[in-house]
Amino acid sequence: MKLATLRRIDELQEYINDIPEFARPISIAELVKYSKQAFYNNNPEYYQLPNSQERTFILSNAKSSAESANLLSSYVDSTGQFARITTFMKDTETERFDRIEEDLLAEIAKIFPEDRYEVTVTGKALVFQKGTKYLVRNLIISLSLAVLLIAIFMAWMFRSFRMILVSLIPNLLPLLITAGLMGFLGVPIKPSTILVFSIAFGISVDDTIHFLAKYRQELIASNWKIKRSVYAALRETGVSMFYTSIVLFFGFSVFTISSFGGTVALGALVSATLLFAMLANLLLLPSLLLSLERNIANKETLRKPALKIIPDQEDELEEDS
DSSP, X not given: OOHHHHHHHHHHXXXXXXXXXXXXXXXXXXXXXXXXXXXXXTOGGGOSOOOTTTHHHHHHHHHHHHHHHTOXXXXXXXXXXXXXXXXXXXXXOHHHHHHHHHHHHHHHHHHSOTTTOOXXXXXXXXXXXXXXXXXXXXXXXXXXXXXXXXXXXXXXXXXXXXXXXXXXXXXXXXXXXXXXXXXXXTOOOOTTTTHHHXXXXXXXXXXXXHHHHHHHHHHHXXXXXXXXXXXXXXXXXXXXXHHHHHHHHHHHHGGGGOSSHHHHHHHHHHHHHHHHHHHIIIIIHHHHHHHHGGGTOSTTTSOOOSSOSSOOXXXXXXXXX
16 A cells, blocks of 8 residues: 555556556556545546645555455455455467567566566466477477377388388378368367367378388288379278278367357367368379389388288298198
């Protein structure tokens, strides 16, 4: 309730009030202004902080009236050491929000020196924005880690850097298409929509590994004939990839009939991403294998894996005998 502190609070409120995204702030300074206005027969011209001569009786009157109406607890704690300035913020884009936060913190540091005052910015809007940034950062880390682990697995399975690129391109392209679709349609990044990339990437990679494993088997069986191996692998795995993708597409599409917007966005985006991933695995992946041909399909590149899952026929005959 010191007059110098009230003036600092009022100065910060005036700055907040000038930002169009903020509503009019409320604090203990407003209560003191109302008290002075009431003291002068409710004259609007006296809606201001008291001067040094009025400070004693105006502040004591404001404190007593606030305590009787239990208003002081909404703006000042019981010890009288912590005050709160409350305002509301409209829905704002991330870039604009970051600029507002940066300017607000700079103004707070100027009005309330850190060596004398401790100011904390909080609220639902700030927490939600920080949470979304945290999720986006973790999404990038998790996707990068998933790509790295899958690249290591492909390198161990095929012993070829080119095959790593061939296997990752059909899986990363649907994610980029979905991200562009979200930007075009104005779908924001939030906890419900951020799960799309991890879910779709995991399902898409499963189809890719299934196809490439069959392709490698066909290469060995056909004595490294690329076209025959690609067509055989597509004939063996293409139908199952198509059916599983269609089932998952309609399964996630059920979410679109929900009344919750986040669930609707999740279902629609995952369904679209799975559709793009199916097309990439059925069209783009065989096309890459056929176009690169001898550069990736030879005995030196596709050596035998370290782990033999299916025994050779000769080994089975020896065991039977």
